Amino acid sequence: MQATRHEEGPERHRVALVGTGHRGAGMWGKELLQGWRDRTEFVAICDVNEMRATAARTAIGTNAPVYTDVDEMLASVKPEIVIVCSRDDTHDEIIVKALEAGCRVITEKPMTTTPEKCRRILEAEARTGRPVDVTFNYRFAPTAARIKQLLREEAVGTVTSVDFHWYLDTQHGADYFRRWHAKEAHSGSLFVHKATHHFDLLNWYLESVPREVSAFGTQRNYxxxxxxxxxxxxxxxxxxxxxxxxxxxxxxxxxxxxxxxxxxxGYVRDACVYREDIDIADTMTAMLRFENEVIVSYSLNTFMPIEGYHLAFNGTKGRIEVRQYERQAFETPDHDEILLMRNFGGVERIRVPHAGGGHFGGDDRLRDMLLRPGMTDPLGQRAGALAGAMSMLCGAAAVASMKSGRPVRLAELGGLPA
Known part of the structure; x- marks a missing residue:
């Protein structure tokens, strides 16, 4: 976690936190106050569970009042920024209310869970003129930034296809099946909740959006x-x-x-991963065709002995490849290595050291971008509501394809304003 820093600048942002689970109380609560105290002041802690909100307030280290009702909170404290960390399917209602109250919104991913809710958020953002930021912290990881630079430099020419395979281990992957995420009604499935990160990375890397998705998914372990x-x-x-x-x-x-x-x-954090009412897939694959004609092979597996991903960009002049290690069944280095392989040429090994903090430094860089004045954004890492919508719609198209057995075009989902 980043150390507390003090610098001259405008007065602190008046922040309300909605949702005090692990992510809210941690990254957007305790860590935020410790590392960005000079930029933030909590004016409200809100959660439908008052006991959780009160416990989180103590852990965060603030005296901000606790609320269980968003409407009451918005009317009482009039925050400048509302940070949304509640259950995924509740995001849209909170985001829209905050925008209509004149607040700026920072929301955890996925931005929401259905195309209809995407459209509602985008319409509210346009109607109110208030901005929504979606916290795609993977964009800010050092390795992701270096890959983006290589792609912008056309280091391998024009990208024609991408191989992207994500592995969740038996610790991280199983956790989704213990929690509310195991119900599609709450999370949209892992094609939405988890893969929204991965689809967003693809959209950002390729500077395009998918036209069509074909997907398969099944439940094989949980x-x-x-x-x-x-x-x-x-x-x-x-x-x-x-x-x-x-x-x-x-x-x-x-x-x-x-x-x-x-x-x-009555919500428990250690529910059985073998519950018969779990209705999301644990083994998924998808093919995506982008508007710029790039084709992508993607997969997500949730009970592996390894944690991390394999990513490769195939271009007209070569290939960029990286195997990113998190928790593994073997010893791993303290850096990532990007292989830049040029057609008819050699291999360049680009070493990217891991930075401190969550997501190899991505969490800190994201919070800096959203809360510190004067931050530049040459790589376009900051993600707004449209980016949140497009990544979520990729997941929704994958779910629709998985269920229907046919390719699904994003345009048919109706998730964007007319």
């Missing part, structure tokens, strides 16, 4: 595939036999944010 099941890990009689047993009591942070507050709303 849900009904389990050899046994319970309600939650804490009370499960199969704890000794389950590879996915998760003892949340060993994590004071998660216990504070979820276990005690569960008495108020």
């Amino acid at each position: 849900g009904r595939n389990g050899p046994f099941r319970g309600e939650r890990c804490q009370t499960c009689s199969h704890a000794r036999d389950c590879d996915f047993y998760f003892d949340m009591s060993k994590d004071p942070w998660l216990t504070m944010l979820y276990e005690d507050p569960s008495a108020e709303d």
Whole structure:
């Protein structure tokens, strides 16, 4: 995490945080106040669960008042910025209300979960003249920035196709199936919740958007595939036999944010990954054809022994390739290595050191971009509502294709204003 910095400049932003789960209370709460105290002042903490909001307020280190109702919060404290970290399917209602109250909005990804909600947000942004920023922190990772520079320099000529394969390990991947994300109604599926990051990277790298998506998805490991099941890990009689047993009591942070507050709303953070009502895919693949005729092969797997991704850009003059390591089953270096391979030429190995903080420094750079004055953006890393909509619509098209068994054009989804 970035150390607290102090600099001369305008007075601090009046910030309201809506949604105090792990991401909200952490990156956009405690870490924000520690590293950007000179730029931010919390004026409200809001969550439908009052116990969670109160616990998060203490952990963040603020005396801001706690609210459980967004309308009351907006009317009472009149924030300048509203940071939205609530459940994905609730984003649109909060974003629109904040915009109509005259606030600037910073929202976690995905911006929302359905094409109709995308259109509603874009129409509200245009109607109110207030901006929405979507927190696509992967754009700000050092390796992503270096790849973007190479593509802008046409280091491999014109890009013709992309291979993009993302791997979630048995720790990270399983977590989605313990939480509310396991229901499509709440998350839009992992084609929306998780892949929105990846589709956004593609849109940003290629400076284009998909025209058509063909996708397949299936549930092969979680849900009904389990050899046994319970309600939650804490009370499960199969704890000794389950590879996915998760003892949340060993994590004071998660216990504070979820276990005690569960008495108020019944939401538990360690639900069984083998619940029969899980309705999202855990194994996914998609083919995307972009407006600039680039074709992409994409996949997402959620129960691997490795964490990270493989990405390659194939061009008329060569290939850019990177294997990015997060948690692995083997020792990994403290840097990424981009291979720049030119047709009829040699290989250039470009070493990119990892920076400190989340997403190899991407989280800090994102917060700087959104909260510090005078930040330049030569690579176009800052993402607005349209970028949020286009990445979400890629996921929605993939879900529609997966269910219908046919290619789906983004234009038919109706997610953009007429």
